[in-house]
Amino acid sequence: MVCVEWRSSIIEIPQTPVLICPFSLLKDPGSYGFSVEMNGEQVEGFVVRSDGQCFAYRNSCPHTGAPLDWVEHQFLDVEGALIQCAVHDARFLIETGQCVFGPCPGASLEALPIRVQDDNIYLLNEA
Ligand code: FES
Numbered sequence: 001m002v003c004v005e006w007r008s009s010i011i012e013i014p015q016t017p018v019l020i021c022p023f024s025l026l027k028d029p030g031s032y033g034f035s036v037e038m039n040g041e042q043v044e045g046f047v048v049r050s051d052g053q054c055f056a057y058r059n060s061c062p063h064t065g066a067p068l069d070w071v072e073h074q075f076l077d078v079e080g081a082l083i084q085c086a087v088h089d090a091r092f093l094i095e096t097g098q099c100v101f102g103p104c105p106g107a108s109l110e111a112l113p114i115r116v117q118d119d120n121i122y123l124l125n126e127a
Contacts, residue, residue, distance in 0.1 A: 017115060017122035020047060023054060024119050033059060033073050045112050046075050047121055048083065050094045054121060056114040057097050061085045062107035071101035105116055
């Protein structure tokens with residue numbers, strides 16, 4: 001949200017959600033990495049589709065801050081059941097981003113706010 005002064009009153013202008021990709025682009029289960037600009041910040045993240053639902057996280061492992069993908073757009077383990085970090089093999093729950101295996105148990109990926117509308121996945125303003 002951006003606040004501006006207009007004729008001596010403060011009004012709020014909602015930020016436009018940023019398109020990430022079409023929902024139908026993702027397999028189920030499947031993942032997709034993205035880099036978009038929002039509020040002057042470059043957001044590196046990924047979305048995961050699983051059981052018809054969609055989740056988004058920053059592409060930064062809580063262990064070292066490294067990107068998680070081992071191949072472009074590939075963030076899931078071979079079973080498609082967990083998010084997997086390519087660096088030291090940590091595994092995270094798709095639904096919550098919580099680490100359940102590896103060097104950072106209990107730590108979590110940073111969730112990003114998204115909305116799925118008309119077959120598109122949008123990143124929402126975090127403020
Ligand atoms: S950087 Fe992800 S598990 Fe170490």
